[in-house]
Amino acid sequence: MKQAFIDQLCAVLNKQFILINDVDKAPYLTDWRKKFTGKALAVVLPDNSDEVASIVRLCAENQVAIVPQGGHTGFCGGATPDNSGNQIIMNFKRMNRILEIDSANQTITVEAGCILQTIQDEAAEHGFLFPLSLGAEGSCMIGGNLATNAGGTNVLRYGNTRDLCLGLRVVSAKGETWDGLKGLRKDNTGYDLRDLFIGSEGTLGLITAAVMKLYPLPVSQWTTLVAINNIASAVSLLNLFQKRATSLLTGFEMMTHASLELNEKHFPHMSNPLQGKPPYTVLIELSDHESEDHVKELLEIILQEAFEAELITDAVIASNLSQAKMFWHMREHITLAQAEEGANLKHDITIPLSSLERFITITDEAIRAEFPGVRIINFGHLGDGNLHYNIAPPPDVDTKTFNQTHEKRIHDLVYAQVERCKGSISAEHGVGQLKLDDLRSHKGDVAHDLMKALKRALDPQNILNPHKVVSID
Amino acid sequence: MKQAFIDQLCAVLNKQFILINDVDKAPYLTDWRKKFTGKALAVVLPDNSDEVASIVRLCAENQVAIVPQGGHTGFCGGATPDNSGNQIIMNFKRMNRILEIDSANQTITVEAGCILQTIQDEAAEHGFLFPLSLGAEGSCMIGGNLATNAGGTNVLRYGNTRDLCLGLRVVSAKGETWDGLKGLRKDNTGYDLRDLFIGSEGTLGLITAAVMKLYPLPVSQWTTLVAINNIASAVSLLNLFQKRATSLLTGFEMMTHASLELNEKHFPHMSNPLQGKPPYTVLIELSDHESEDHVKELLEIILQEAFEAELITDAVIASNLSQAKMFWHMREHITLAQAEEGANLKHDITIPLSSLERFITITDEAIRAEFPGVRIINFGHLGDGNLHYNIAPPPDVDTKTFNQTHEKRIHDLVYAQVERCKGSISAEHGVGQLKLDDLRSHKGDVAHDLMKALKRALDPQNILNPHKVVSID
Helix, strand or coil: CHHHHHHHHHHHCCHHHEECCHHHHHHHCECCCCCCECCCCEEECCCCHHHHHHHHHHHHHHCCCEEEECCCCCCCCCCCCCCCCCCEEEECCCCCCEEEEECCCCEEEEECCCEHHHHHHHHHHCCEECCCCCCCCCCCEHHHHHHHCCCCCCHHHHCCHHHHEEEEEEECCCCCEEEECCCCCCCCCCCCHHHHHCCCCCCCCEEEEEEEECEECCCEEEEEEEEECCHHHHHHHHHHHHHHCHHHEEEEEEEEHHHHHHHHHHCCCCCCCCCCCCCEEEEEEEEECCCHHHHHHHHHHHHHHHHHCCCCCEEEECCCHHHHHHHHHHHHHHHHHHHHCCCCECCEEECCHHHHHHHHHHHHHHHHHHCCCCEEEEEEEHHHCEEEEEEECCCCCCHHHHHHHHHHHHHHHHHHHHHHCCCECCCCCCCCCCCHHHHHHHHCHHHHHHHHHHHHHHCCCCCECCCCCCCCC | CHHHHHHHHHHHCCHHHEECCHHHHHHHCECCCCCCECCCCEEECCCCHHHHHHHHHHHHHHCCCEEEECCCCCCCCCCCCCCCCCCEEEECCCCCCEEEEECCCCEEEEECCCEHHHHHHHHHHCCEECCCCCCCCCCCEHHHHHHHCCCCCCHHHHCCHHHHEEEEEEECCCCCEEEECCCCCCCCCCCCHHHHHCCCCCCCCEEEEEEEECEECCCEEEEEEEEECCHHHHHHHHHHHHHHCHHHEEEEEEEEHHHHHHHHHHCCCCCCCCCCCCCEEEEEEEEECCCHHHHHHHHHHHHHHHHHCCCCCEEEECCCHHHHHHHHHHHHHHHHHHHHCCCCECCEEECCHHHHHHHHHHHHHHHHHHCCCCEEEEEEEHHHCEEEEEEECCCCCCHHHHHHHHHHHHHHHHHHHHHHCCCECCCCCCCCCCCHHHHHHHHCHHHHHHHHHHHHHHCCCCCECCCCCCCCC
């Protein structure tokens, strides 16, 4: 039966783009973090949306499940197949064309397999900013960004991937093509199919192309690090910047002392330029379309106000672009420093800003009481209320053993506080297979049943990335 | 059977809030424009979300359809019942509480029946801007704004109603309550139920409360009128302002000479302060959070550049707040001036900015060739590509006869060009019953079938606002 299906595939896709040998398939079976591995009947590499549709129709006829895959850099195993060996992987890397840049409309139309950084570069060449920016931008693909509604460092100003998308082309579970590839800022013609497909991790339809928003490139950016004593001050500082700098505020990232200490341990050149080891270091970035002088003056005025209001105890403004980059590298290297210590227990959560201090106080206490000596590596996109609240074992304890023994209990402790604060257990990384089981209790029965009804309605055969996000059998 | 149902209603809702007499029901049966009228078995006025849920369960048991209604100010008959007299109207006016203002999180939580202007005022009292703004704001309700994803004059900067909403409470067709009333900027936990309900015009679920975004109040606003010779220049001017003023640009409204001439005929005090009857008058508004001087200087610099680039031929900056208001009144009174002439043929459309000039040239020509002497009243939110492209008969022709004879042909002419330009046939007013028939061909079979599948999945009994947006029987 399997060979018969492969033979049929060869009728719709050139044989060289159907990978069936173990060696050829191997690079597609394990995610970037090496946390998830699966098996696959075949890896298919379609060239265009029509080929995607043909393959889906064939899979529907043969009841073969499809796991769509971009750069495979997601954190939740959404693009990794199961272990049955009965699923096929559809990787979009060959569909990497920029289809159109429309300067007057300020949009870029791209295929799903475009690398995020390629889109950023193409936009910049035309004088525009494509603001989606995240650690994996050199290898992640826009189709995956859309499928997971990726976040990143620019959400504060420009929103999530969802907010940057105007139109989609999607192949349905029947292998039909919805051509919603429009660049409109207003369109109230029926149900919001676009946003339903975005963030559904390939379980409702396969995104093959998208129209994305562009913005004018800023003329100047200023980056600063400030020292803060407590989270309440950090939130007040954010509110001050929101009021005074409004949309010039493009970055507001928080790092605890423990996070930066870990950084320094593994990357000694990344020492915090702020004095006195502040409990919290906040990175603030302003971007301006007027002039260097205008934004610098504004930044200095606001920082002065923050000093006077005793919200900050120290501040260092990057004196040049390379220092600004170093500040951002400090923030971005925390993830790498953690990896050096071995896998830690990650929580990608959102908390309403007004509950942030309470959340951190109570959760820190609860964790420390039950697991003395653990290291809480807490950092994140504070401007969005998005914490990466990660737990590493005490320095003298074996990571693997600790994680295996305590993973569930620690997740439960953290998520209980997330629920109490009306937060989210997945801010920007999605659900995939990692959080499938946690999702039902987090969403509640009503929302979960609505999701199942949607999955059954759009993919009744359950062939699109089954057992990701929501299970219907 | 009808009486038995009313008796059951009385068990879940105080009798005084179940209107069954013709006199009591009358105010709810006809929309604000008096274009749509229907009949109703009863009008129910629930006080809270639990009562809504109880009523829906009762309707599900008895197979009675519910037409949800806010201010009844929509243009497409979405909140008007049919003529069967078997449907009930559920009006949300009693559910008008502001539930919470969270300053640190910059959110406001409101019940569905809150009047839009009340929310704006409440926000302002706390030092915030709630940016949704439209003609009916004194009587429309936020539940209706959400159900239709209302647009208005601030979309350019702050987005549609959808973009302003973070969380919803929704009663499903089964009478179950989804409590998604969260104020999070990042939340990737499964399918985007929120955006599916927003814009679905009460056909998939009943929105009973919402968490909406707030923004800091600007400290200064400057409004100007500029004279423009052609649409290409208007789009270039918009791009110039987008590049130089970016998010300070909060209004970019276009009015043709014919639109302002009609204004002046009916409201003689509203004469265009620009000289020489320019073909296009554009209203531009900048809003700033820094200072009056800062924004005024920026405006003057950009206008100077626009003169030098020959994009504009004249400009008048409002010298005070009352003149600024008068400029906005000019724009807003076009709709009223049209109404004085009798009902015209309206088209609420979006065109990609890069196709705007071609659309107007070709469509104007096609209309004038087939209907000599008609008046094309074209104006709108040009910054969003949203035109109100309306057609009035020649001055000496009876409006009613003209409309009855030519309505379909004129719609077909306009919509054919909208399709050619990859535009939308409903930018901000939704579908309701008015555009139900046009929707299938506009969306195409695949999208329309997806919509029907969603409707069947979430409302299999077809009791939530049936035959609005999409018909499933």
